[in-house]
Amino acid sequence: xxxxxxxxxxxxxxxxxxxxxxxxxxxxxxxxxxxxTSLVILHGVMTRPRANDQRGVFHLKDETxxxxxxxxxxxxxxxxxxxxxxxxxxxxxxxxxxxxxVYDGRIIEMTGGHLLRKADGPRHAEMLESMKAPDKWPTxxxxxxxxxxxWVTARLKYPADARSAHIDGTVIVKFVIGxxxxxxxxxxxxxxxxxxxxxxxxxxxSSPKWKPGxxxxxxxxxxxxxxxxxxxxx
Numbered sequence: 193x194x195x196x197x198x199x200x201x202x203x204x205x206x207x208x209x210x211x212x213x214x215x216x217x218x219x220x221x222x223x224x225x226x227x228x229t230s231l232v233i234l235h236g237v238m239t240r241p242r243a244n245d246q247r248g249v250f251h252l253k254d255e256t257x258x259x260x261x262x263x264x265x266x267x268x269x270x271x272x273x274x275x276x277x278x279x280x281x282x283x284x285x286x287x288x289x290x291x292x293x294v295y296d297g298r299i300i301e302m303t304g305g306h307l308l309r310k311a312d313g314p315r316h317a318e319m320l321e322s323m324k325a326p327d328k329w330p331t332x333x334x335x336x337x338x339x340x341x342x343w344v345t346a347r348l349k350y351p352a353d354a355r356s357a358h359i360d361g362t363v364i365v366k367f368v369i370g371x372x373x374x375x376x377x378x379x380x381x382x383x384x385x386x387x388x389x390x391x392x393x394x395x396x397x398s399s400p401k402w403k404p405g406x407x408x409x410x411x412x413x414x415x416x417x418x419x420x421x422x423x424x425x426x
Contacts, residue, residue, distance in 0.1 A: 213289045219256035222300050224292045234259055234302070235287045237313070238280055240364070240381060242417045245337075246325075248275030248305075252286060260301040264288060267306025281320050283313025296421070299362060326405035330369040330414050333400075337416065340399070344418075347395045350425055351387035359385045363392040363420045371411035373401035381417065392420035 213231035216224075221232055236254035248264035264280075266273040267289065280286065290305035313319070332340040354360070361384035368377045378397050383389040396418065404411040 217256040218252065218254050218259040221259045221292060221302070222257065226294060229291055231289060231291060232302070233287065233289045233308070234305075236285070237282075238284050238286055239282055240417055241282060246274070246276055248280070250280075250282075252288065260299065261288065261290075261305050262295070262301045262303045264305045264307055267308055276325065278307060278310070279320055280307075280310065281313070281316060283315050283319060285311040285313065296423075298360075298423075299421075326407040326412050326414060327409075328406040330373070330402045330405045332402050334403075337418070340402075341418070343399070344392075344395050344420060347398070348391060348420070348422065350422065351385075351391055354385050354387050354422070355424065357385075358424060359388065360422045360424045361385070361388065363389050363422070365392050365396055365418050365420055367396055367416055367418065369402050369404055369414045369416065371404050371413060373404045373411075375399045375402070384422065388422050391422075395420070 236252040242249040287309040290302040364382035405414040
């Protein structure tokens, strides 16, 4: 499903203003009323980044669960660093502020969050080295990952058992674009229902070859965490 989103890079508020947000757990954030637009502060460990996205798309995990973060900028005074420049990697502990939104009527997320504080995780240096962005990202049919998302959506077949049970949702699939452009190591990292999970894997495995990513003039492996959205047919 092609997704249009605007991430506001300019900081519209100062840190003292943002600090007035209400501290919530991931579970409380996910259960907020659809009409609640109050500022929220979340604190947790960064997990499951979308490797191809320079805006900062990941999950923030605490003792109650995970909140989905779609875009992050630096909200600390005097800083204009981008998400990539902040050097955030899985395992780092973050405190961020933002507002709860719902994408496509079903995906609960914080869009355009602001980083307030960061503490490096125990494997920060190791993870940072392994996650260095390629000089050129892989391309699918000459375009970016959004083109692949549309390609996947067009080929999904809604499983009959999931449709009968009125089950839908978003399956997160991890895969690697190898140095030869092939899709490798496909696995579900967040499932919804067995047949939906299997269908997401089936379609991604059927992908034609990509043009591989390039680092220092050589093809490199690039890992993606790709959301596959299933919407019940009317």
